[in-house]
Amino acid sequence: MIISRRNLDLAAQSAYFLGIVITQIGNLLGNKTARQTIFEKKFFKNIFMIFSVVFAILLACFLLYVPNLNRALNLAPNRFLWWLPSIPFFLYLVVFNEVRKYFIRKYPDRFPADQLTF
Numbered sequence: 001m002i003i004s005r006r007n008l009d010l011a012a013q014s015a016y017f018l019g020i021v022i023t024q025i026g027n028l029l030g031n032k033t034a035r036q037t038i039f040e041k042k043f044f045k046n047i048f049m050i051f052s053v054v055f056a057i058l059l060a061c062f063l064l065y066v067p068n069l070n071r072a073l074n075l076a077p078n079r080f081l082w083w084l085p086s087i088p089f090f091l092y093l094v095v096f097n098e099v100r101k102y103f104i105r106k107y108p109d110r111f112p113a114d115q116l117t118f
Contacts (some may be wrong), residue, residue, distance in 0.1 A: 010074060010075060010076035011076045011082070014064055014070075014078045017060065017063075018060060018064075019085065019086035021056055022086040022089070022090050023089045023090055023093060025053055025057075025090065026092075026093035028049070028052075029043065029097075032049070033101070037102075038094070063075060064076070064078060
């Protein structure tokens with residue numbers, strides 16, 4: 001099976017787009033609060049945030065998998081395997097922000113906490 005260079009380019013652009021969508025979801029989860037963890041804040045009680053995450057994923061799927069729309073946007077349908085490389089970045093953002101919040105709670109008068117203005 002010969003894959004053209006153009007199809008590979010479209011697939012790479014689509015994987016990059018998926019990476020942006022997934023890491024922004026991680027950014028949303030990690031930066032929801034300044035001091036509380038996402039486990040204390042009860043993420044699943046916020047219906048609007050759940051709706052926004054689901055909507056972002058569904059919109060990404062819509063843009064990627066509708067046949068003529070994806071060609072107009074220079075995207076291509078991707079296999080599920082191409083969604084996976086952005087998962088470590090998602091996890092990194094969530095874990096990094098949880099560790100940062102831990103140090104903000106433990107040392108409220110030192111560096112990360114003294115930069116907070118609210």
